[in-house]
Amino acid sequence: MIDYEYLKPASLDEVFDLMKKHGSKAELVAGGTDVMVFIKQGNHSPEVLISLRGLTDLCYIQKNSAYHIGALATHRMLEQSQLVKEELTALQQGSSQVGSIQVRNMGTLGGNICNAAPSADTAAPLLVLDAVAVLQSPEGQRRVPIEEFFIGPSETVKKNDEVLVEIEIPSEMGRFKTAYCKHARRQAMTLPIIGVSVGILLEKDVIADARIALTVAAPTPIRVRQAEDFLKGKPFEEGVLKEAGEIASSPECCMPRDSLRCEGWYREEMVRILIPRVAMAAVEE
């Protein structure tokens, strides 16, 4: 039977105390849009749920020397932020396509990342934006590049005594033109068949720098460096972008699998087709 104690501490210190006290019996919950579903399905059965919803000071979007997004910022906040829309476009596009408005009002950026689904809608944009995950424990803070954060489906480098407190994005990433495409069977309440995010830094008509990230193309969200490297220094034109799509969809770069939701060959094909489209969309934006 589903039964757990629900605790809602008001500070990070209290969270750490409770995590220490309850150890592996406890699970952290932010918006609950994943955790509560797992509990209902019987996949998780924590004895204690430690809610982070009392940590209201982790609910922010700021820009100073870098972009700082609190782990408890909701998808809806990101969706509606003019700053994110203009300067971190792909992230706005990713956040605005999570579930439905109701889900986006509850679900948080930190939760989406810590859940570490291979299909997470914010993961590819964060990879493209060189985001850094800021993890805190009673011992202090450490900073992990998002590319190193995911280690497997539902697995991250976050240790049991750590809490993700912030996502930081270097300010120079604001100069990139970015976009995200969630390729799905319907427009809401769904998971992507494949997720593609592209960032392009143009100098005149030449690609000075590029980022390409994929979700559902591997056990974790991935960067496709071979395709990025190919683009660097090349003119921004369709043929070049198509070639990047070919490289990214090759077996060396991605390994989409057959699943109930979609067959691998189609996902691979979509990587090839969508990379040039998303790159175009990023720059046209």
Next chain:
Amino acid sequence: MAEYQYIGKSIPRTHETDKVTGRAIYIDDLKLPGMLYGKILYSSYAHARIKRIDTTRAKKLPGVRAVLTGFDIPDVRVGFIKDQTVLKRDVVRQFRDEVAAVAATSPEIAREALDLIEVEYEELPGLFDPFEAMQEGAPLVHELDARGRPLRTNILPLPWKFSAGDIEEGRRQSAYTVKDRVATTWVNQCCMGTSGCVADFDANNNLILYNQTNVIFGAKQRITDYFSKIGLKGKKIRVKNVVVGGSFGTKLDTDIYEFICLQLALKTKKPVKILFTREEEFKALPPRQPAIFNIEQGCDKEGRLTFRHAEAVLDNGAYTSWGVTTPSVMMTPMSSLYRVPNVFFKAVCVYTNNIYCQAMRGYGTPQATFAVETSMDRLAEEAGFDPAEFRMINRNKAGDITPMKLKITSCGLQECIEAVKEKLQWDEKKGQQKDRGVGMASLIHVAGGARVYKSDGHGIRIKVDEDGSVDVISGGTDQGQGSFTVLAQIIAESMGFTPDDVSFTIGDTSLGLWDAGTHASRHTFVAGNACILAAEKVRRQILEMSAELMPRIIQFGLKRRSRKDKDFQTPDLDLSLLSDPENLDIKKRMVYLKSDPDNPHYQVDVTQVLRQGLHVGTGESKTVMAEVFYDPPTQMLDREFKGNYSMTYAFGTTGAEVEVDRGTGQVKILKLVAAHDVGQSINPTLIKGQIYGAAYTGVGYALTEEIKVQKGKVMNPNFRDYQILTARDRIPVEAVLVEKGDEDGPYGAKGIGEPGLVPTAPAIANAIYDAIGVRINELPITPERVLDAIKAKEGDEAC
């Protein structure tokens, strides 16, 4: 056309306020004192022998009041052809086989108790492909039939074969022929409210079953039959609807969970509720029947159809519900959609270890129409005709008697095709655009009842109280379609009252007169006609009372007025005119003189008549009431499946404009036009609601919906992985109402419940062909299938 007060007006529905404010009592909300909660343990295998069931631990769980297995209840067969038992104790034949059931003080405890039931199985090989199951020597899903006689084949003993004219002669007359294989799959009805019921016995084992059926008397009959076999013969049974959150076919049959609920209530002597979770709704509720067709059609040089030959194989699953009877309804489009003189149709249903099927909106016709209408498009192309023109050449017309002996009394098919052409700008767009295309498909469906039982009747009781309120008791049900708003309009129009005066009591076998069921798109037509007849009776009674009482009421009024008002000039009236009911009529609750309708002195409020008629002070008081049982004069289908089994038939055409993304294979619907011959709309808003809803379901059937069944197991039992479209997908549907009236329909109306869904998928498939030149013969038309077909075509062209 007659000037109506309420017919053709979009009167708002009133009960829905309770639904949107959360006051309506669905089965989920219903709680009886002392009620327990039932849960069902399903099989862990698609096919296995049960070696041992141990319920000891489950019974010990605090809060558990009963644990039942097949050994605890009479091993009685139930179902459409009595091929299953309520709880299975020897062999399980599908993953949804009910093996045990628990009643407990909370649903959570009941759920936990299921985990404590130990069942040991010996797995047996399964049959998951109907073609394999048809092979000679295939293992048998059922060894014995209902009477215990040995079976030799998995093919069900049902005679689904239709033949008219001479196929060979048709072939000889053909200048062009096409032949195809098309396949449709399982789809779930996706009712917002999940399945459930509450069984409540009194101390004498008389039953009230609160459930969601749309066939209350059918349900009562099935329970009566079951009771007679479990030692409860003669017990009273009352079937009572709660507010129903959608039906779409799911509430036609009495499902196994309902029998289990009865057994749990009998065992515990408490009311018991069973309510499905969404997962159960996907796994343990019979969906739409999948069908695979081989279809061949021909036409002559002028484009006239010469023959249609189709054979279908239906995966029946492990047991039999109404799904198995869908071929009898498929015969309607197979034989009668467009004029085709020579027809052969045969369907076989085959037992497998897959999930079994039941009714769903359209009842077999969406499958059959997908076959017929995609084939029509190919044949048009083969013969060099525009698909719209080809359909016009072959369209049905009023006065036709089809090969199935359906009498087409009214037919707006021509207008529907023309409306679709106009709205889609067909002539400009057809065959013109790169990756954009238009397509159409039509339908025929019963729209004036459907004599599938020996009675297709509907009973209506009306009483009119002295305050002018009209209470109507109907044996029909409302599963969300709003027909009681429509029927109130019909009664108000017929009686000269207002729809606000009319209240309905529905869905209760103890109160309502018999009804065949709110199914087969028949409610507006059959109940509507019953309402007109009953309303006419009470109107007549009121007029007779008026003829007797009006002169006195008016005289009295005039006298009183002149007493109060000295200046009042008493008008010169001929009150004798009022003593003949033929001279009187009622409009907006006023009885008036037909020859001088605007003269206020010849008018009396109907409540004055009703009061005076009732409160007479002698033994001659009267009240106003009527009962009518209307059974349309139709025929049962004969042994050859021929006969005019509906009073009239619905026609309609759906047109789609699509855009196909050649890179991703995604299909975007730019426009969907659904033109329907509805005879006469009683309530345009509601009728359009029916058409929109049905069209969306049809789009899901065409593009996204599919129950994924792997080796008998439902793999996507949730709305995350079973993809119905959402509001965000913004399918632009335009409904066009073709209103030519039907001579037998209530105020000319024809049924519209199911038709909107039927031609949607083939219209979209045909539009995709127009856009990219590839045909997808299998539903749903997923991006993968489109891309695959594009690649195959490009490969062919490269060779």
